[in-house]
Amino acid sequence: MQLVDLPSRRSEAWKWSDLRAAMAGQEGVLTGTPPIDAEGPIAALAQAMGDAYGPSALDIAAPGETFETRITEGDAGQYGSVIVRAGATATLIERPHVSGSRLRPFLPSFSRIEVEHGATLHRVVLQSNDVTAGEADSAIVLNEASVKLGKGATFRQFVLGEGAKLARIEVSVEAGEGAVVEMNGVYLASGRRHIDLTSRVVHGAAGVHTRQLVRGVARRGGRGVFQGKFLVARAGQKTDAEMAHNALLLEEGAEVLAKPELEIYADDVACAHGNTAGQLDEDSVFYLRQRGIPDVEARALITRAFLLEAMHDWMGAQLQAEIEARIDAWLGTRS
Amino acid sequence: MLELNNLHARVVPEDGPAREILKGLLLAVPAGEVHAIMGPNGSGKSTLSYVLTGKHGYEVTSGSATFEGLDLLALEPEARAALGLFLSFQYPIEIAGVPVMTFVRAAMNAQRKTRGEPEVSAPDFLRLSKIAAAKLRIDPEMLKRPLNVGFSGGEKKRLEIYQMLMIEPRFMILDETDSGLDIDALKVVAEGVNHLRGPKRGMLVITHYQRLLDYIKPDRVHVLSAGRIVKSGGPELALELEKSGYDQFLKAG
Numbered sequence A: 001m002q003l004v005d006l007p008s009r010r011s012e013a014w015k016w017s018d019l020r021a022a023m024a025g026q027e028g029v030l031t032g033t034p035p036i037d038a039e040g041p042i043a044a045l046a047q048a049m050g051d052a053y054g055p056s057a058l059d060i061a062a063p064g065e066t067f068e069t070r071i072t073e074g075d076a077g078q079y080g081s082v083i084v085r086a087g088a089t090a091t092l093i094e095r096p097h098v099s100g101s102r103l104r105p106f107l108p109s110f111s112r113i114e115v116e117h118g119a120t121l122h123r124v125v126l127q128s129n130d131v132t133a134g135e136a137d138s139a140i141v142l143n144e145a146s147v148k149l150g151k152g153a154t155f156r157q158f159v160l161g162e163g164a165k166l167a168r169i170e171v172s173v174e175a176g177e178g179a180v181v182e183m184n185g186v187y188l189a190s191g192r193r194h195i196d197l198t199s200r201v202v203h204g205a206a207g208v209h210t211r212q213l214v215r216g217v218a219r220r221g222g223r224g225v226f227q228g229k230f231l232v233a234r235a236g237q238k239t240d241a242e243m244a245h246n247a248l249l250l251e252e253g254a255e256v257l258a259k260p261e262l263e264i265y266a267d268d269v270a271c272a273h274g275n276t277a278g279q280l281d282e283d284s285v286f287y288l289r290q291r292g293i294p295d296v297e298a299r300a301l302i303t304r305a306f307l308l309e310a311m312h313d314w315m316g317a318q319l320q321a322e323i324e325a326r327i328d329a330w331l332g333t334r335s
Numbered sequence B: 001m002l003e004l005n006n007l008h009a010r011v012v013p014e015d016g017p018a019r020e021i022l023k024g025l026l027l028a029v030p031a032g033e034v035h036a037i038m039g040p041n042g043s044g045k046s047t048l049s050y051v052l053t054g055k056h057g058y059e060v061t062s063g064s065a066t067f068e069g070l071d072l073l074a075l076e077p078e079a080r081a082a083l084g085l086f087l088s089f090q091y092p093i094e095i096a097g098v099p100v101m102t103f104v105r106a107a108m109n110a111q112r113k114t115r116g117e118p119e120v121s122a123p124d125f126l127r128l129s130k131i132a133a134a135k136l137r138i139d140p141e142m143l144k145r146p147l148n149v150g151f152s153g154g155e156k157k158r159l160e161i162y163q164m165l166m167i168e169p170r171f172m173i174l175d176e177t178d179s180g181l182d183i184d185a186l187k188v189v190a191e192g193v194n195h196l197r198g199p200k201r202g203m204l205v206i207t208h209y210q211r212l213l214d215y216i217k218p219d220r221v222h223v224l225s226a227g228r229i230v231k232s233g234g235p236e237l238a239l240e241l242e243k244s245g246y247d248q249f250l251k252a253g
Helices: A019-023 A041-053 A282-290 A295-308 A317-332 B045-053 B077-083 B100-114 B122-135 B140-144 B153-167 B183-195 B236-244 B247-252
Strands: A056-060 A065-072 A078-084 A089-098 A106-115 A120-129 A140-149 A154-161 A166-175 A180-189 A194-203 A209-218 A223-232 A240-249 A255-264 A270-278 B002-011 B019-029 B034-038 B058-067 B085-088 B171-175 B202-207 B220-225 B228-233
Touching (some): A041 A078, A041 A106, A065 A078, A089 A140, A106 A120, A120 A140, A154 A166, A154 A317, A166 A180, A180 A223, A180 A317, A194 A209, A209 A223, A209 A255, A209 A295, A223 A270, A240 A255, A255 A270, A282 A295, A295 A317, A295 B100, B019 B045, B019 B058, B019 B202, B019 B220, B034 B236, B045 B058, B045 B077, B045 B202, B077 B085, B077 B100, B100 B153, B122 B183, B220 B236, B236 B247
Parallel strands (some): A056 A078, A065 A089, A106 A140, A120 A154, A180 A209, A209 A240, A223 A255, A240 A270, B034 B202, B034 B220, B085 B171
Antiparallel strands (some): B002 B058, B220 B228
8 A cells, every 4th residue: 555655863853753663564554545735744644544334524613612522443544624714713623542441542633723803712631541651652642633713813722742652642723813823732651652732923914912830740761852833924013922842851861952043034923932951949849848848749849830830821721720630640640 | 757867968069070079067956946947048058958858969979868867868768758747848830730729638538548648528628728818828720820929029939838837747847938928917827836746746947047047046056068967056156146256167167
């Protein structure tokens, strides 16, 4: 079978996530034929998996609706489109989840999203694993969204990534005039897992307000990848954009690779980015221990607080509690 | 209560050679007493507080430190805390994302757990917190904010004493608690500290200046110089130091 032309490390966008190597020998997992002119490798693979079922489409016009998709091994690849009509508000929750029910799980999904003028979309992607080793370490999880924002539209996104043999959660946003973009995320890399959060925001019209905060932690053997790009086109005057990625390397042998990028062609903009990767502050740990909090708990407490700063209230108490529980579970189990 | 015998300690920086700071310290603080340690910069005052509480990067090379007969130096920092040792930090640490009250309650319960005691109940905790905050004239809203983040130097010191009142330690080390405090704040903080004085508690007050000792009256005053105690006396020694400086003792040391 002719497999999609998968990117290798030689492709700049995939240099830290070698999809071709990860997929080698896995051609058998595809159930359909990849299209020739797909939007990219993730779209092609999602279509190749979802072919038999046809694309799914959501057309949201009513306010305040919540749609949830759970994607697990054995499901068809998700390939679909979402449109949020002018003035409507919606919440989209995607859960690519490795439960350990199948060998070599493969979970590709791709969504083309349009948020019309004045509409609001909240999107939450929770990439999680039931299993602490084994299946999750052989799983390939790919999730991509291509988002188009109309005038004055709002797009808020939160991603939780627990990693897999290769997990990549990617989003590209094309923002219309006066649009508001908020994209936060948390990743937890341990075991032999790889988690890649890649994003790109194109500010092609005036007055776009963008905030991005990604916090990640990695333990021995885990690898976190952050690639974030803000492109401000000549027409993107009065863009106000801030990007931050901060990672903690909790153990020797943990790895974090980051590439924050600003590419600016307009002259009247406020753009900033910050990127840090370091270890837990031992003076902070000592302070907590001096107050009687045991070493392991002190580290967990500081790490947890560090990660939770990337969570925002718009997600609502229930989702926040769920994400906190996943973070706590991760912090409670050493690799 | 606290006994240091011929204590030698060095600081081991991550990026540099070890330096010996404490060079044979001899000190005994009986229960019920407040001792002041005074000395010029670099005499080893802060090193002493860190060695006693078990901070990383400090190494005891010889001598002993016991707390009620227990070898303090063999214990992890959290175990020393559970025994009742409390350090009011010279530079309190900022912990983003952890509200003051959440932190203090976690600390109280961790200590209680180590000692095999039941956790403090939510109503009891709130009641105690209200009393402690009122005593130190701390705005209760401040206790909901992340620990020390964006607090002024004086607020941080006040918060150290708030934690002390909540935790009710048996032995307190105050490391330059007066720095960063104006005279009114100093009085409030001293009142809080004095509240914890009692026959079963001991205290070590480390300070550069005599000022704090006007409000926290010590039973004994020791002059630390180049890692050793070169002179000990009653409260009058602090006044003498304030008048004539450290030089007279440094030569003797």
